[in-house]
Amino acid sequence: MTSEKIVVVDDEPDILELITLYLHKEGYQVVTCGRxxxxxxxxxxxQPDLIILDVLLPGMDGIEVCRSIRKISNVPILFISCNYDDLDVILGLGVGGDDYIPKPFSPSQLVARVKAHLRRNNMKDSSNNHHVLKFDGLEIDLHSHSVTVRGVETTLSSKEFDLLALLASSPKKVFKIDQLYSQIWGSDSLGDTRTLMVHISNLRKKIEPDPAMPRFIITIRGVGYKFQP
Structure with a gap:
């Protein structure tokens, strides 16, 4: 059995049982919560390696749970919910969620996303890149995973940092949307690019002098994005 541990949070016993069954089959240790x-x-x-978190929960909703977790941990958080409108996605990813999958979902699809996030996290932890990327008013330390904007350290979520580091490491290179999703999330977007778009929007709010007129992260319409040094 793998040593990787996953906390699964859902108030529906049948869903908890189903997710636990599939994760156990893949060798993961599972801890469940209903509230x-x-x-x-x-x-x-x-001290889990990943959290699967429903949005609608008794006791404290998933958005508040995510906010609280982000005060103590950068563990990957994968939201699941029967509500999948744009506001839910923005809220979930805006408070530090890494990905979002709507109910009903395919258990095999969920497991694939779990594997992708764990693989990406392990690759990041094992990297040993010590150099700092410096631009006009923006510094990105690839080793300490810290970002300084106009002299002030700015807090990014794990996926926001990964996205910025990828774009900034290849200035002026145009990344297609599916390419970015594959490299950052480690899986196919399945045709839904809202997760990426919300992360780009959040990132612009944190690093751009004027998010409405981006200086660094440029949209290439119909294609994707590039970092303009």
Missing amino acids: GDEVIRAVEVH
């Missing part, structure tokens, strides 16, 4: 107010304790005790 939002149980999650922080579970994270502190079990």
Whole structure:
């Protein structure tokens, strides 16, 4: 059995049982929670490698749970929810979620996303890149995963940093949307690019002097994005 541990949070016992079954088949250790107010304790005790988090929960909703987790951990958080409108996606990813999958979902698809996030996280942890990328008013330390904007250190989520580092490491290179999704999330976008678009929007708000008129992250209409040094 793999040593990787996953916390699964959902108030529907059938869904908890289904997800647990499929994760166990892949060799993962699983800890389950049925209420939002149980999650922080579970994270502190079990130190999971990934969290699967429903949005609608008793005790504390998934958005507040995610906010609380981000105060103590950068563990990948994969949201699942039956509500999949743009506002839900923006809220979930805006508070530090890494990905978002709507219900009903294919268990095999969920497992594939879990594997992709864990693989990306392990690759990031094993990297040993020490150099700093410096631009006009923007510094990106690839080793410490820190970003300084006009002299002030700015907090980015794990996926926001990965996205910025990828773009900034290849200035002026145009990345297609599917290419970015594949390299950052480690899986296919399945035709839904909202996760990427929300991360780009959040990133612009944090690093751009004027997010409405981006200086660094440029949209190439109909294609994707590039970093303009």
